[in-house]
Amino acid sequence: MASSEEDGSVEEKENNNKKRSKSAFVTAWLTFYNIAMTAGWLVLAIAMLRFYLQRGTHIGLYRSISRTLKFFQTVALVEVIHCAVGMVRTSVIVTGVQVCSRIFMVWFVTNSIKQIQNEESVVLFLVVWTVTEITRYSFYTFNLLKHLPYFIKWARYNMFIVMYPLGVAGELMTIYTALPYVRRSGMFSMRLPNKYNVSFDYYIFLIIVMLSYIPLFPQLYFHMLRQRRKVLHGEVIVEKDE
Numbered sequence: 001m002a003s004s005e006e007d008g009s010v011e012e013k014e015n016n017n018k019k020r021s022k023s024a025f026v027t028a029w030l031t032f033y034n035i036a037m038t039a040g041w042l043v044l045a046i047a048m049l050r051f052y053l054q055r056g057t058h059i060g061l062y063r064s065i066s067r068t069l070k071f072f073q074t075v076a077l078v079e080v081i082h083c084a085v086g087m088v089r090t091s092v093i094v095t096g097v098q099v100c101s102r103i104f105m106v107w108f109v110t111n112s113i114k115q116i117q118n119e120e121s122v123v124l125f126l127v128v129w130t131v132t133e134i135t136r137y138s139f140y141t142f143n144l145l146k147h148l149p150y151f152i153k154w155a156r157y158n159m160f161i162v163m164y165p166l167g168v169a170g171e172l173m174t175i176y177t178a179l180p181y182v183r184r185s186g187m188f189s190m191r192l193p194n195k196y197n198v199s200f201d202y203y204i205f206l207i208i209v210m211l212s213y214i215p216l217f218p219q220l221y222f223h224m225l226r227q228r229r230k231v232l233h234g235e236v237i238v239e240k241d242e
């Protein structure tokens with residue numbers, strides 16, 4: 001009996017040790033990840049600023065930063081994994097929609113349709129994403145290091161009120177501008193008859209994507225408003241299981 005009790009406590013200790021080392025590993029990984037992402041988006045901010053100061057125009061700006069943007073925005077897919085494996089307490093669905101819509105904007109809209117790359121709307125969402133991500137990743141970093149300056153916390157949970165609608169406006173205007181080019185070129189589309197017997201119209205798909213912002217964006221926005229109430233005003237919020 002005594003030995004099984006002892007075994008139990010040894011097992012418990014081992015489990016606790018495992019939990020502790022796992023959380024130390026998770027904290028180390030997240031700290032590294034957030035520092036790297038803050039640096040990445042800072043590099044983008046500096047590159048955009050330098051481009052504009054040197055050339056005095058936004059024409060060519062997207063092309064000049066596209067590689068760095070594609071790299072750091074694509075890496076953000078890791079955040080969906082963070083949620084899925086329980087490394088962070090965030091919904092996989094909310095993060096998935098946020099990250100996938102950004103990756104879609106970068107790869108399948110802005111990068112694929114060269115004619116729209118110099119639109120002002122592209123600059124709008126690029127600037128908004130950059131400011132948002134520098135704030136968000138530095139918030140996570142300082143939070144993990146337990147030295148969070150209040151102004152970063154304040155910025156994280158206030159700036160989105162304006163930045164989210166601005167970013168979405170930039171994205172929607174960009175997709176809208178792309179529509180005529182997509183229709184004319186028939187890009188990413190498959191017409192019947194073909195050997196797979198499948199038809200796909202990218203033009204219609206883009207319209208569906210634009211319409212999907214109507215139900216999806218308010219959910220992301222209200223999620224952030226709930227986070228804001230929780231973090232800035234200490235409200236206890238009971239989240240539904242997702």
Ligand SMILES: CCCCCCCCCCCCC/C=C/C(=O)SCCNC(=O)CCNC(=O)[C@H](O)C(C)(C)COP(=O)(O)OP(=O)(O)OC[C@H]1O[C@@H](n2cnc3c(N)ncnc32)[C@H](O)[C@@H]1OP(=O)(O)O
Binds near residue numbers: 090102136
């Ligand atoms: C195939 C095509 C599909 C297309 C579909 C189209 C539809 C799309 C519709 C909507 C499109 C939106 C497009 C987006 C545009 C923009 O981004 S515009 C710019 C403005 N944007 C923002 O302000 C972004 C706001 N959103 C976010 O911050 C996040 O992405 C979020 C997932 C929506 C919310 O973040 P969340 O993590 O839930 O909240 P937090 O309060 O920040 O964190 C919760 C807890 O999780 C911890 N945590 C999360 N990530 C990390 C991390 N990387 N490192 C460490 N910790 C992390 C965080 O600390 C919190 O933990 P606790 O303190 O323990 O609660």
